[in-house]
Amino acid sequence: xxxxxxxxxxxxxxxxxxxxxxxxxxxxxxxxxxxxxxxxxxxxxxxxxxxxxxxxxxxxxxxxxxxxxxxxxxxxxxxxxxxxxxxxxxxxxxxxxxxxxxxxxxxxxxxxxxxxxxxxxxxxxxxxxxxxxxxxxxxxxxxxxxxxxxxxxxxxxxxxxxxxxxxxxxxxxxxxxxxxxxxxxxxxxxxxxxxxxxxxxxxxxxxxxxxxxxxxxxxxxxxxxxxxxxxxxxxxxxxxxxxxxxxxxxxxxxxxxxxxxxxxxxxxxxxxxxxxxxxxxxxxxxxxxxxxxxxxxxxxxxxxxxxxxxxxxxxxxxxxxxxxxxxxxxxxxxxxxxxxxxxxxxxxxxxxxxxxxxxxxxxxxxxxxxxxxxxxxxxxxxxxxxxxxxxxxxxxxxxxxxxxxxxxxxxxxxxxxxxxxxxxxxxxxxxxxxxxxxxxxxxxxxxxxxxxxxxxxxxxxxxxxxxxxxxxxxxxxxxxxxxxxxxxxxxxxxxxxxxxxxxxxxxxxxxxxxxxxxxxxxxxxxxxxxxxxxxxxxxxxxxxxxxxxxxxxxxxxxxxxxxxxxxxxxxxxxxxxxxxxxxxxxxxxxxxxxxxxxxx
Numbered sequence: 001x002x003x004x005x006x007x008x009x010x011x012x013x014x015x016x017x018x019x020x021x022x023x024x025x026x027x028x029x030x031x032x033x034x035x036x037x038x039x040x041x042x043x044x045x046x047x048x049x050x051x052x053x054x055x056x057x058x059x060x061x062x063x064x065x066x067x068x069x070x071x072x073x074x075x076x077x078x079x080x081x082x083x084x085x086x087x088x089x090x091x092x093x094x095x096x097x098x099x100x101x102x103x104x105x106x107x108x109x110x111x112x113x114x115x116x117x118x119x120x121x122x123x124x125x126x127x128x129x130x131x132x133x134x135x136x137x138x139x140x141x142x143x144x145x146x147x148x149x150x151x152x153x154x155x156x157x158x159x160x161x162x163x164x165x166x167x168x169x170x171x172x173x174x175x176x177x178x179x180x181x182x183x184x185x186x187x188x189x190x191x192x193x194x195x196x197x198x199x200x201x202x203x204x205x206x207x208x209x210x211x212x213x214x215x216x217x218x219x220x221x222x223x224x225x226x227x228x229x230x231x232x233x234x235x236x237x238x239x240x241x242x243x244x245x246x247x248x249x250x251x252x253x254x255x256x257x258x259x260x261x262x263x264x265x266x267x268x269x270x271x272x273x274x275x276x277x278x279x280x281x282x283x284x285x286x287x288x289x290x291x292x293x294x295x296x297x298x299x300x301x302x303x304x305x306x307x308x309x310x311x312x313x314x315x316x317x318x319x320x321x322x323x324x325x326x327x328x329x330x331x332x333x334x335x336x337x338x339x340x341x342x343x344x345x346x347x348x349x350x351x352x353x354x355x356x357x358x359x360x361x362x363x364x365x366x367x368x369x370x371x372x373x374x375x376x377x378x379x380x381x382x383x384x385x386x387x388x389x390x391x392x393x394x395x396x397x398x399x400x401x402x403x404x405x406x407x408x409x410x411x412x413x414x415x416x417x418x419x420x421x422x423x424x425x426x427x428x429x430x431x432x433x434x435x436x437x438x439x440x441x442x443x444x445x446x447x448x449x450x451x452x453x454x455x456x457x458x459x460x461x462x463x464x465x466x467x468x469x470x471x472x473x474x475x476x477x478x479x480x481x482x483x484x485x486x487x488x489x490x491x492x493x494x495x496x497x498x499x500x501x502x503x504x505x506x507x508x509x510x511x512x513x514x515x516x517x518x519x520x521x522x523x524x525x526x527x528x529x530x531x532x533x534x535x536x537x538x539x540x541x542x543x544x545x546x547x548x549x550x551x552x553x554x555x556x557x558x559x560x561x562x563x564x565x566x567x568x569x570x571x572x573x574x575x576x577x578x579x580x581x582x583x584x585x586x587x588x589x590x591x592x593x594x595x596x597x598x599x600x
Contacts, residue, residue: 001502003537007044010549020219022484023151025493029553038148038156042477045553048501049480050159054138056190056498057161057474060183064176066134066163071113071120073140077106079115083452084326087290092329095143109142114449114471117164121467122455128168131457131467132176136163138476152481153221153437159477165470168459170446173468177209177444180472184213184440187474192496192599193483196434198224199234200441210443213474214436215482224436225417227429235438237310240413241421241431246277246302249384251398259395263350265303268395272386279303280379280387280399282352286334287316289325294342294367296334300354300408301415302378303386308416315374315412323368342367351388351395354405373408376415380407437482438475445469484554487576493554494576497599503527504557504592505535505550509543516561519570519585523559526589532596551575556599557592 011028018024026032031046042050058068077098080086089096089111097109110116117135125133138161148156163180167173181197188195193215200212212235214224225241226233234240251274262268265276285297297316299307313331320326339347344362358370379385384398387405401407423429450456450467459465480499487494497503504527508520520536527534535555537546543562550558560571569582572591583591 001535003535004539006535010552018151020150020153020485021488022219022481023153025484025488025552026151026481029493031553032151038145038154040152040155040157045501046480049495049499050476052499052501053191053476053480054159054161056187057138057476060187060190061136061161061163064134064179064183066136066165068137069135070137070139071110071116073110073142075108075110075113075116077108079119079453080108083115083118083449084290085115087329088327092290092327095145097142097144111141111143112473113137113162114164114445114469115453118449118453118455118467118469121166121450122453125166125455125457125467128457128459132165132167132172134163134165134176134470136161136472150219150221150481152477155477158475161474161476163472165472166457167468167470168457168465169468170444173444173446173470176470177442180442180470181211184442184472184474188213188215188439188479190498190600191479191483192498193439193479193486195439196224196226196233196436198226198436199238210441212436212438213440213442214434215439215479215486216434217437217482217485218435219485220435220437222436222438224434225419225421225431226434227423227426228432229426229429231425232423232429232431234417236417237308239417239431240424241417242424242427243302243305243378243415243421244277246378246382247275249278249382249386249398250274251278251384251386254384254396254398254400254404256389256394256396258393260393262393262395268386269303272395272397274386274397276303278382278385280354280382280385281305282354282356282388283307284333284347284349284352284356285312286330286332286338287313287328288330289320289323290327290329291323291325292366293323293325295323296342296361296368296371298352298354298356298371298373299376299414300374300379300387301376302382305376305378306416306418307376308414311412311414311416312374315410315414316372319372348388348390348392351390351392353388353390353396354408356390372410374410374412374414375408377411377413378415380411437478437485439479439482440472440474442473443471445471488554491548492552495554495556497556497596500554500556502533502535502555503596504532504559505537505553505555506559506561507537507543507546507550509546509560509562511538511540515565519565520561523561523570523585523588527592530589530593532589532592557595559588559592 009030014024015027032040090098141160165176196214200210223236225239262271281303283299287295386397389396419433421431447466455467456464506520506524524536558573564582572583573580
């Protein structure tokens with residue numbers, strides 16, 4: 001492709017609304033253009049990158065025996081109501097675009113396709129002889145992000161590969177899950193990316209085991225905790241660990257003490273001269289279930305620990321049936337304004353004890369009349385601990401479970417693992433931290449959707465059984481931007497060779513020099529004929545502008561038909577290393593072909 005004929009406009013300055021390097025560079029280099037909030041056009045250079053990423057994904061999926069299809073983006077609400085996720089996606093998480101058509105039918109723009117694929121399986125799979133089956137697609141998805149940001153990282157429209165597998169049992173599912181694990185690892189390696197596979201929370205998709213594939217980058221929104229021996233890695237939402245041992249309490253008798261101005265762990269510990277590991281912290285949450293029931297949750301946890309709200313939400317979701325509900329649509333620490341809607345009297349915030357009386361809750365049909373009390377494992381074995389006294393300005397010291405306070409029946413692990421914690425598999429190893437961008441996620445769904453939607457098959461004994469399912473997603477457009485976030489410098493993008501829009505760019509420093517133009521045209525033709533995808537910068541621009549643009553757009557190899565042609569050579573610059581060398585004109589094509597083969 002000749003740059004003089006291409007839709008190619010670069011910017012010298014960073015766009016005002018771009019926050020992270022990859023977003024700035026893709027806009028500046030003319031790869032994408034913002035059309036609206038969280039909505040971008042993929043321009044010619046970007047589309048070539050996305051096609052290459054898609055092809056790698058497609059080849060690895062096909063190699064596992066998966067079959068490609070294309071599912072509708074517009075999905076009837078009835079399917080989502082069957083699975084029980086309509087309210088979760090339109091109200092709780094609020095990420096689904098929903099609309100009503102001219103027939104007054106509710107529809108959604110698909111953020112994911114579990115319901116659609118399960119409907120197809122329900123209609124078409126009859127016998128165990130048709131299983132296992134794995135179907136995938138590459139297409140546009142939609143999410144109504146509250147705050148779209150970071151370009152293609154958190155957009156409202158994006159390209160994704162999603163796959164869904166169907167099985168007779170868990171054993172078959174796990175075999176395909178391992179195939180997908182290998183395929184995803186191959187995809188990222190082939191794309192030239194440094195990544196880490198980590199244990200993850202399944203979130204609104206559901207299911208049991210799940211693994212995220214994180215592209216390592218400083219701007220990553222996710223924190224990954226791992227051990228250097230390579231035996232453990234997890235998203236911080238899922239990570240587990242051993243906290244530091246609690247310090248032995250110096251309080252030997254139980255008493256109530258005045259502790260003015262100590263409504264934080266830091267201030268009470270300073271006042272009482274104690275360790276936060278000796279404190280039982282009591283945190284109040286409010287959760288709303290999908291049937292409108294509000295439940296007030298009191299979490300008791302060791303004072304030096306933080307509540308992992310993803311783990312907490314998972315525990316509360318397990319209890320939904322107790323309140324006649326299916327799922328949670330909201331979970332938060334209630335503000336003072338929210339508390340006023342249900343509190344019978346002012347709460348002693350900062351001084352709450354594990355036995356905060358249920359009488360603080362007003363009688364209301366939609367609000368459960370008793371606190372749901374949970375205790376994190378870190379607080380269970382504490383002796384002679386410090387905690388609130390349910391009275392502003394007072395704490396108790398020397399308290400014990402089974403004496404002053406009843407231990408809550410629900411003992412859970414909802415603490416947030418963190419950097420420096422000891423690893424469960426080997427306490428001699430400590431957790432390290434890295435930032436990552438989630439590019440892929442694989443799930444063992446089990447029978448969550450098949451049971452809810454009546455998707456069954458007949459086994460060898462003639463019995464009707466629910467299909468066992470798996471789900472596997474790769475963010476194609478996100479992966480492309482993540483590659484930029486992982487590899488760039490002050491001058492621009494450094495594309496991995498495998499997904500670069502073009503392999504090489506031939507730059508003519510002076511288009512008025514007939515010899516420079518002649519040799520450039522010759523090389524441009526030879527390179528493309530040899531299968532080396534090549535751009536020709538034949539624009540009537542200064543050489544410095546052309547060199548800057550080549551660096552900005554990140555083409556792996558730049559060939560310059562400058563002064564060296566007098567000696568039968570051209571200058572070749574490798575973008576990743578900035579190494580420059582003069583190569584005989586006749587050897588350029590074979591040399592670059594070797595470099596590409598070695599890089600892919």
